[in-house]
Amino acid sequence: MGPWPLDPRGPLAESIGVVYWILFACAVVVLAIVVGALTYSGIKFRDRPGRVAQQIHGSNTLEVVWTVVPTLMVISFTVLSWNRLNFINDVNSNVAMTVKVEGRQWAWAFTYPDQPMFKLPDGTLLQSGEQLDIPVGQKIKLELTAKDVIHSFWVPNLGGKKDAVPGHTTTMWIQADQPGTYKGQCFEFCGDGHADMLITVVAHPQSEYAAWAKTAVEEQVRLTSPETKAGHDAFLAGPCSGCHTVKGTTAAGKVGPELTHIASKPNIAGVLSPVNQENLTKWIHNAPSFKPGILMPKFDGVLPDQQIDQIVQWLLTLK
Ligand code: CUA
Numbered sequence: 001m002g003p004w005p006l007d008p009r010g011p012l013a014e015s016i017g018v019v020y021w022i023l024f025a026c027a028v029v030v031l032a033i034v035v036g037a038l039t040y041s042g043i044k045f046r047d048r049p050g051r052v053a054q055q056i057h058g059s060n061t062l063e064v065v066w067t068v069v070p071t072l073m074v075i076s077f078t079v080l081s082w083n084r085l086n087f088i089n090d091v092n093s094n095v096a097m098t099v100k101v102e103g104r105q106w107a108w109a110f111t112y113p114d115q116p117m118f119k120l121p122d123g124t125l126l127q128s129g130e131q132l133d134i135p136v137g138q139k140i141k142l143e144l145t146a147k148d149v150i151h152s153f154w155v156p157n158l159g160g161k162k163d164a165v166p167g168h169t170t171t172m173w174i175q176a177d178q179p180g181t182y183k184g185q186c187f188e189f190c191g192d193g194h195a196d197m198l199i200t201v202v203a204h205p206q207s208e209y210a211a212w213a214k215t216a217v218e219e220q221v222r223l224t225s226p227e228t229k230a231g232h233d234a235f236l237a238g239p240c241s242g243c244h245t246v247k248g249t250t251a252a253g254k255v256g257p258e259l260t261h262i263a264s265k266p267n268i269a270g271v272l273s274p275v276n277q278e279n280l281t282k283w284i285h286n287a288p289s290f291k292p293g294i295l296m297p298k299f300d301g302v303l304p305d306q307q308i309d310q311i312v313q314w315l316l317t318l319k
Helices: 011-044 060-089 206-224 226-237 277-285 305-315
Strands: 095-104 107-111 127-129 131-135 139-146 151-154 161-164 170-174 180-185 198-204
Touching: 011 060, 095 131, 095 151, 095 161, 107 131, 127 131, 131 206, 139 151, 139 161, 151 180, 161 170, 198 206, 206 226, 226 305, 277 305
Parallel strands: 095 139, 131 198
Antiparallel strands: 095 107, 107 127, 139 170, 151 161, 180 198
16 A cells, blocks of 8 residues: 555554544444434434424433543543653654754755764765665654745654754654655645655665665765766766767767666666676776677777776766
């Protein structure tokens, strides 16, 4: 099932779901009793010729029943909700990590905690937009704020919903019980792009989380490094752009395959897999050795090795 709050995938959503179902069941019972009694009376005591209604006044038993039963129900709901709210609002006990969340028109930014695994060489912390990666089975505290207007963080399967308010920090927690991808959405109307202000939470098995963080840090470093910038410039200035198109750049060659999302492809030209630093480097150095007859010439000795390395760094950012 899609993102649906009554399909809980974590303790928070489950806890809210249980309250929902209890209230729903009670409401159905009350509805059945009221509508049943109404229907029964309407038929049994309907107006017929020659019949005069019997005048009754006050039945102690009935009065007590319909005062006491609803009172007990309301008290039970209050206690139940109170009890769950304590669990839902407990953002501080057993927290595995705290992620800072910022909403702005119209995107989310997640800043990972101040821990060595999320540190970039320049001392800043790993950040991501739209997608939040968490380890499975651990309680993740979120500290929310907003840059411009009020937004609201909601991932239905994981439960809870919290406003992100400018100039103010609100807190909530999430936890996923199984690995997977959980979709969410900004839930406070925040302008033109509100509908596109999506959230994706990816829960990784705990054993794989450190590896994910390492790759994410490497990717972020790559995106901002001078090497990558040099690679971008070399690609556009050199022979590459004569044959290849990369959308969003001036490279518009039609001879070779388009490389706009090369880093997300399963392989290079169908023969080298996966698309990583090592294989891209080998490929550019000598493509014909992997695919004889190919139009792409070998660049070994044609372009300086350093420049090929830089181009590879840039290609790896094309996701
Ligand atoms: Cu942000 Cu709606």
